[in-house]
Amino acid sequence: MARRWTPVHGTVCECEDFDAEVDAKAVYNAMKGLGTDEQTIYGILARRSYAQRQEIAEVYKTCHGSDIVEDISSEISGTLEMVLHALLTPPALYDARELNWAMAGAGTNESCLIEILATRTNEQIKALVEAYETEFEEKLEEKIDSDIDGNLQRFLIALLQGNRDEDGDVDMDKVEDDARALLSASELKWGTDETEFISVLCLRNDRHLWRVFDEYKEISGKDIEETIADEMSGTLEEAMLAVVKSIKKTPAYFARKIREAIQGVGTDERTLLRIIVCRSEIDLQTIKEVFEEEYEESLRSVIEGDVGGDFLSTLLLLCGEE
Structure with missing residues (x-):
């Protein structure tokens, strides 16, 4: 059965009586002299949209000759510093930095990689790939290739291409073909053909996949999540379930x-x-x-x-x- 799009709403929107100069001055004064008025700083930044925060940062540098992020770091530390930095960082660069953090050091935080790459649009993925290369002078695909192996590596690199169809069209013949291909690659096969799952989940648009998941249940008697849980394991299972659940x-x-x-x-x-x-x-x-x-x-x-x-x-x- 076809599903309707779920209406979604954010909690932060543009401040109607926004004045970047007034806000920049207030943030500067909150850090001037002895002590820091943290409440004023986060009270302003958390109530502004990302675009408005960027205006504040630009005016701040123009009026005071210093970088707002650097000034905040000199006055504030810990988790508050972390959240204020996040608010002032361009979304694509923030994603890129989070991905880099996830692959830094001895271990890898696969869950962070999965969460970001499984839920971003094509445009967002292409932007974070560019931001990553600019910031870290290394291609993100090469970093993932060297840090992750096996089918999870293949799945994440496929997601990283940002080639999912986003036009919203649904071809019922292709829906049936995809559902049967997934069934043949799992329940009807000795072992699992992960490549078929990677191809369908990384290329098809959301509306098409909704139909595929319904058709799959119709012909197999099982939810696609149940099949993935039965056929996959570990972080590959987590990654494929993330894509399915975020699409649903x-x-x-x-x-x-x-x-x-x-x-x-x-x-x-x-x-x-x-x-x-x-x-x-x-x-x-x-x-x-x-x-x-x-x-x-x-x-x-x-x-x-x-x-x-x-x-x-x-x-x-x-x-x-x-």
């Missing part, structure tokens, strides 16, 4: 990621921050609604139970919670 209902995917970030011992503050910042102007309001529906508690109450201080206050502002 993107806000639900991110609600689940937030839930995972705050469960267990310690809080994954970096993931929590990344999702809230990146989705604040896209669908964070919808994520909040889905979160409460799925887990029977508000996102606010969960965040308040896991983080505190100015970091908490900034995240709540970004979530539209005054």
